[in-house]
Amino acid sequence: MNRSRFIEGPAGSGKTTAAIEHVHALLRDGVPAEQILILVPARSLGTPFQRAQATPDWPPGAPLDVVTLGGLARRGIELFWPLIARRAGFRDPLREPRFLTLETAQYYMNRLVAEQIRSGVYDSISVRRSQIIRQTLDNLAKAAVNGFTLEEVEARLITAWGDRHSSRPPVYRASVDLARRFRALCQENNLLDFSYQIDLYARHLLREPQYRAWFAGQYRHLVADNLEENVPVVADFIRWAWDALDTALLVYDRDAGYRVFLGADPSGMAELADLCQEVEHREPAGVSETPLNALSSTLAALLDGARVDESEPSIEPGLALSVQTHRFFPQMVDGVVDEIAALVEAGTPPGEIAVLAPLLGDSLRFELIDRLEERGIRAVSHRPSRALRDEPAARAMLTLMTLAYPDWGIHPPVLDVADALQQVIEPLDPIRAWLLAQIVYRPGSGSLGSFDVIKPGMQERISYRSGEQYERLRSWLLAFSEDAPTSPPDHFLSRLFGEVLSQPGFGFHADLEAGRVIAELVESARKFRQVLHPDGADDWREPTREYYTLVQEGLLAAQYLSSWQMEQQDAVFLAPAYTFLMRNRVVDHQFWLDVGSSVWWERLEQPLTHPYVLARSYPADQIWTDDLEFYARRDALRRLVLGLVRRCRERVHLAVCNLGESGYEQRGPLLQIIQRLLQPQASEGDV
Amino acid sequence: MAVERTRTAWLSQFVFSQSSLQDFADCERRFQLRYVEAQPWPAVQSEPLLERELHAERGDRFHRLVHRHQVGIELSELAPYAAGDPDLAAWWDAYLSFVDLHRLPGQRLPEFSLVTELEGVRLVAKYDLLVLEPAGGAVIFDWKTYHTRPPRAWFESRLQTRVYPYVLARAGRNLPGGPRDASSIRMLYWLPAFPADPVEFVYSQDRFEQDEAALSALLSQIRQRLAVTSSTAITATWPLTPDERRCRFCEYRSLCARGDVAGIAVDEVIDSDFDSSSLLGLSDVEEVGF
Numbered sequence: 010m011n012r013s014r015f016i017e018g019p020a021g022s023g024k025t026t027a028a029i030e031h032v033h034a035l036l037r038d039g040v041p042a043e044q045i046l047i048l049v050p051a052r053s054l055g056t057p058f059q060r061a062q063a064t065p066d067w068p069p070g071a072p073l074d075v076v077t078l079g080g081l082a083r084r085g086i087e088l089f090w091p092l093i094a095r096r097a098g099f100r101d102p103l104r105e106p107r108f109l110t111l112e113t114a115q116y117y118m119n120r121l122v123a124e125q126i127r128s129g130v131y132d133s134i135s136v137r138r139s140q141i142i143r144q145t146l147d148n149l150a151k152a153a154v155n156g157f158t159l160e161e162v163e164a165r166l167i168t169a170w171g172d173r174h175s176s177r178p179p180v181y182r183a184s185v186d187l188a189r190r191f192r193a194l195c196q197e198n199n200l201l202d203f204s205y206q207i208d209l210y211a212r213h214l215l216r217e218p219q220y221r222a223w224f225a226g227q228y229r230h231l232v233a234d235n236l237e238e239n240v241p242v243v244a245d246f247i248r249w250a251w252d253a254l255d256t257a258l259l260v261y262d263r264d265a266g267y268r269v270f271l272g273a274d275p276s277g278m279a280e281l282a283d284l285c286q287e288v289e290h291r292e293p294a295g296v297s298e299t300p301l302n303a304l305s306s307t308l309a310a311l312l313d314g315a316r317v318d319e320s321e322p323s324i325e326p327g328l329a330l331s332v333q334t335h336r337f338f339p340q341m342v343d344g345v346v347d348e349i350a351a352l353v354e355a356g357t358p359p360g361e362i363a364v365l366a367p368l369l370g371d372s373l374r375f376e377l378i379d380r381l382e383e384r385g386i387r388a389v390s391h392r393p394s395r396a397l398r399d400e401p402a403a404r405a406m407l408t409l410m411t412l413a414y415p416d417w418g419i420h421p422p423v424l425d426v427a428d429a430l431q432q433v434i435e436p437l438d439p440i441r442a443w444l445l446a447q448i449v450y451r452p453g454s455g456s457l458g459s460f461d462v463i464k465p466g467m468q469e470r471i472s473y474r475s476g477e478q479y480e481r482l483r484s485w486l487l488a489f490s491e492d493a494p495t496s497p498p499d500h501f502l503s504r505l506f507g508e509v510l511s512q513p514g515f516g517f518h519a520d521l522e523a524g525r526v527i528a529e530l531v532e533s534a535r536k537f538r539q540v541l542h543p544d545g546a547d548d549w550r551e552p553t554r555e556y557y558t559l560v561q562e563g564l565l566a567a568q569y570l571s572s573w574q575m576e577q578q579d580a581v582f583l584a585p586a587y588t589f590l591m592r593n594r595v596v597d598h599q600f601w602l603d604v605g606s607s608v609w610w611e612r613l614e615q616p617l618t619h620p621y622v623l624a625r626s627y628p629a630d631q632i633w634t635d636d637l638e639f640y641a642r643r644d645a646l647r648r649l650v651l652g653l654v655r656r657c658r659e660r661v662h663l664a665v666c667n668l669g670e671s672g673y674e675q676r677g678p679l680l681q682i683i684q685r686l687l688q689p690q691a692s693e694g695d696v
Numbered sequence: 697m698a699v700e701r702t703r704t705a706w707l708s709q710f711v712f713s714q715s716s717l718q719d720f721a722d723c724e725r726r727f728q729l730r731y732v733e734a735q736p737w738p739a740v741q742s743e744p745l746l747e748r749e750l751h752a753e754r755g756d757r758f759h760r761l762v763h764r765h766q767v768g769i770e771l772s773e774l775a776p777y778a779a780g781d782p783d784l785a786a787w788w789d790a791y792l793s794f795v796d797l798h799r800l801p802g803q804r805l806p807e808f809s810l811v812t813e814l815e816g817v818r819l820v821a822k823y824d825l826l827v828l829e830p831a832g833g834a835v836i837f838d839w840k841t842y843h844t845r846p847p848r849a850w851f852e853s854r855l856q857t858r859v860y861p862y863v864l865a866r867a868g869r870n871l872p873g874g875p876r877d878a879s880s881i882r883m884l885y886w887l888p889a890f891p892a893d894p895v896e897f898v899y900s901q902d903r904f905e906q907d908e909a910a911l912s913a914l915l916s917q918i919r920q921r922l923a924v925t926s927s928t929a930i931t932a933t934w935p936l937t938p939d940e941r942r943c944r945f946c947e948y949r950s951l952c953a954r955g956d957v958a959g960i961a962v963d964e965v966i967d968s969d970f971d972s973s974s975l976l977g978l979s980d981v982e983e984v985g986f
C-alpha cells in the first residue's frame with residue numbers, strides 16, 4: 010500500500026469533499042477510473058460522487074464505480090457463480106441463481122409461515138404476519154452482516170432476554186427456525202435474498218483465489234465513505250482487500266451511525282483507523298462561530314449529561330432556534346404552515362425547507378401537503394413504503410382482476426366495484442358509479458350485466474357515453490376469460506391498463522400518477538412470476554390468485570418517487586427524521602414537528618429481533634437491561650439531534666404540541682433537553 | 697426559476713447513451729416521457745410477452761457466459777450452463793468457434809463502460825467487449841442475439857454505430873496503452889445465430905468528425921427542446937413521431953392515442969432497448985431501507 014488515510018470528523022467538516030478531491034487527483038495522475046472502488050453504505054450516500062463526475066472539469070474515462078457491499082456481492086456472485094455454487098451446497102449448481110428482492114423474499118417466506126402461525130407460537134406477542142416475515146428476514150440480514158450463524162442469533166436473543174417472562178424465548182426460536190427453513194428453501198431452489206448474497210460473498214467468494222486475483226487486477230484504489238453507517242462484514246472486506254490496494258481513503262463521521270437498526274457498527278468501523286498510515290481529525294469549518302454550531306455543541310453536551318453552564322457556548326445557541334407552542338395538533342400544523350409560508354414569501358426557496366418528524370403518518374403527510382398547496386407551496390414527501398393495495402388506482406385494478414377471474418369465487422362488495430368503475434370510466438361521478446354498480450353487478454356470482462338491458466331512463470341518467478365505455482370494459486373482461494389460462498398476472502394487468510383503461514375516454518388515459526402506481530403493481534406481478542414461477546405454469550389462473558392474495562395481505566410495498574426525482578423538485582421536503590439524515594442533504598430551515606412527543610426517543614417495536622444485541626460489538630453473554638436500553642436511546646437521540654442540526658444552515662424551527670393524540674400533556678425527553686437549553690434555570694429532567 | 701433549476705439539474709444528472717439518443721431520434725415524445733419525465737406507463741410494449749422475455753433472458757445468459765469466459769473462468773466450468781437450451785448451446789458453440797476473436801491479441805475489457813463530455817452533457821458507451829491490441833488498435837465487440845440478421849444498412853443507421861467508437865476515441869485517454877486514434881478503432885457486431893456474417897465498421901478521423909457533428913446536433917436539439925419546454929411548462933408535449941408504425945412497439949401508445957394493442961415482434965430489432973440505468977448509473981441491488 011502506497012498511501013492509506015483515515016479521515017474522521019462530524020458532518021460539515023468537508024470529509025466527502027476531501028474524498029472527491031482525492032478521487033479527482035488520482036484521475037489527474039492518470040489512474041484509470043475503473044480501478045477506483047467507491048464503497049458506500051447506501052446508494053443515496055453515493056450521490057455526491059455521482060454529482061462530482063457530472064461537473065465539466067471531470068476527466069473523461071470510465072464512470073466511477075460507486076457501490077454498496079450488497080451490490081459488489083451480487084455482481085461477484087452473478088459472474089463467479091460457477092466457482093462457488095457447488096461448494097456452497099446448492100442442490101442444482103448448474104442452474105443460474107435467482108436474486109430475491111425484499112418483496113420476493115417475503116413471498117417465499119409467506120409460504121412457510123402459515124403453519125407456524127396456526128401452531129400459536131406467536132400468540133404471546135401482538136404481531137402481524139407481515140411483521141413476522143420482515144423481522145425474520147431482519148434476523149437473517151443481521152446474521153449475514155455480522156458474520157453470525159443462525160444458532161448464534163438465537164442464543165444472543167435468548168440470552169439478552171434474561172429471566173423476564175418466559176413466553177419470549179419460544180418466539181425467538183420460532184423466528185430463527187423460520188429463518189432456517191427459508192434458507193433451506195433458498196438452497197434447494199438457487200434463491201438468493203440479501204442475507205444469502207452477503208453470506209455467500211463473505212464465506213465463499215472472498216475465499217475463492219480466482220475472485221481474489223480478479224479483484225486485485227480490477228481495483229487498485231479504495232475510497233470508503235460514511236464508514237460509520239456500514240456493517241461489520243464491510244470491515245472484514247476492507248481488511249481482505251487491503252494488501253492488494255495501492256491507496257485507500259477511509260472516511261468516518263464520528264457523530265453519525267444512524268443505521269444501527271440496519272446493522273451498522275460505528276465503533277467497529279472506527280477501528281479501521283489502525284490500518285491506516287495517516288489519521289486526520291477534522292472539525293466543522295468555523296466551529297462555534299455561528300448560533301447553529303453553538304446549538305449543536307450545547308445539545309451534544311446536554312445529551313451527554315452536562316449541565317447548561319458547563320457547555321460554554323460562545324454564542325447564544327437559542328439564536329438558531331425558534332419555538333412555537335400549541336395546545337392541539339391541528340393548531341400546530343397551522344402554525345408550521347404559516348411559518349413556512351412566511352419564509353417562502355420572504356424569498357426562501359421551498360427546496361431549502363424540510364419538515365421532519367420521527368414518524369410521518371399518512372394523515373399528517375397529506376394534511377401538510379394539502380395545507381401547503383393551498384398556499385401555493387409545493388411539497389414532496391418521502392416515506393420508505395406503503396402498501397400498494399392502499400393506492401386507489403391499484404385497488405381499482407385488483408377489483409377488476411377479481412371480476413376477470415370469476416372462477417376464483419372472490420366477489421368484491423358493490424362499493425368496491427362502484428369505486429373501480431368511477432375511477433376507470435371517465436365521465437362517471439360517484440353517484441352514477443354507485444347506481445351503475447348496483448344495477449349491473451351481481452355480488453353473488455361476481456358477474457357484470459350488460460348496460461343494454463338497463464331501462465332507458467336509467468341509461469340516460471347514467472349517460473350513454475359512460476355506458477359505452479362500461480360495455481367496452483365488460484366485453485374486454487369477458488373476452489379475457491379465454492386468455493386467462495395463458496396470461497400471467499403481469500400480462501393481465503398490463504393489457505387491461507394499455508388496451509382499455511388508459512385509452513382515450515377512460516379514467517387512466519392521461520393519469521400519470523395512476524400510471525406510476527399501476528407500473529409498480531405490474532412490476533411486482535412480473536417479479537412474482539419470474540421468481541415464484543420461473544418455469545412458467547400450465548394454467549396461470551391459480552398463480553394469479555396467489556399473487557392477488559399476497560397484495561391483499563399487504564406484502565407488496567409501493568415505492569415513492571426516486572431520490573433523483575425528489576431532489577430535483579424545488580419543494581418543501583417532508584420526511585421521517587432518519588430518512589432525511591440518510592439523504593445527507595443540507596437545508597436552510599428545518600421544522601421539527603411535535604418535539605414534545607416521546608416518539609423522538611423511542612425505537613421501533615420489533616419483538617422478534619434486536620438491533621443492539623445482534624451486533625458484533627455486543628457481548629454474546631450479556632443481558633439487555635433497562636439501563637442499556639436507556640443509554641442506547643439517549644445515544645440514538647444524541648446522534649439524531651446532532652445529525653439534524655449539522656444539516657441545517659439557518660434555523661431550526663421547533664413545533665411543540667402540548668396535548669398528544671391521547672389527550673395527555675407531552676413532555677418527552679427531546680423537549681426536556683430543549684427547555685434546559687432555553688431556560689438554564691429550569692429544573693433539570695432525568696435525561 | 698424553479699423550472700430552470702429542474703431542467704439544469706436534469707441535464708447535469710442524465711447520462712446520454714446510444715439507446716436514449718436512439719429514442720430521441722425515433723420519437724421525441726418517447727424520449728421526453730422515458731427520460732425527462734421518467735414516466736412509467738405499464739402497457740405491453742410488444743407481444744408475445746413471455747416469448748419475448750424468454751428470448752431476452754437467453755440473450756442475457758449468453759452475455760454472462762461470454763463475460764465469465766473473458767474473466768478467465770475455465771470452459772469446463774461454463775459448458776454445462778449453455779447445455780439444456782438448444783439456442784443458447786448453439787450460440788455458445790458459435791462463440792467458441794469464433795477464432796478471429798480468440799486469436800486476437802491484446803487486453804480484454806469485458807462489460808466495460810466509458811463516459812465522455814459532449815456539448816456540456818455526459819455520453820456513455822457500454823461495451824460488451826473491448827479489446828486493446830498491443831499495436832495500438834482497439835476492437836469493439838457487440839453481441840446481438842437476434843433471430844434475424846438485419847441488413848448492414850440497418851446497423852449503419854443505428855446511433856450505437858456512431859456513439860461507441862466516438863466515445864472510445866474521445867474518452868480512452870487513461871486506457872492501458874494510452875489514447876486510441878479514431879483510425880485505429882474497429883467496431884464489430886457479431887450475431888451468434890449468424891456467426892459467419894458479422895457486421896464490421898472501420899472508424900476514421902473523418903467519421904469521428906462527422907459523428908461529433910451529428911451527435912452535437914442531436915444534443916443541441918434536445919437542449920433546445922428542454923429550453924422551449926421550460927419556458928412554457930415542464931409538461932408541454934414534445935413532437936410525436938410521424939411514423940406511427942413505431943407506436944405499435946411503444947408502451948406509450950395509449951397515452952399518445954396511437955392505438956390499443958401491442959405489435960408482435962420477438963426480436964428487439966424493431967427495437968428500443970430502453971436503458972433504465974441511465975440516471976446516475978448506480979447498478980446496485982436493492983438494499984434494506986429504513
Ligand code: SF4
Pocket residue numbers: 723724725726727729936937942943946947948949950952954
Ligand atoms: S406511442 Fe408513438 S408517438 Fe407516443 S411516444 Fe411512443 S412512439 Fe412516440
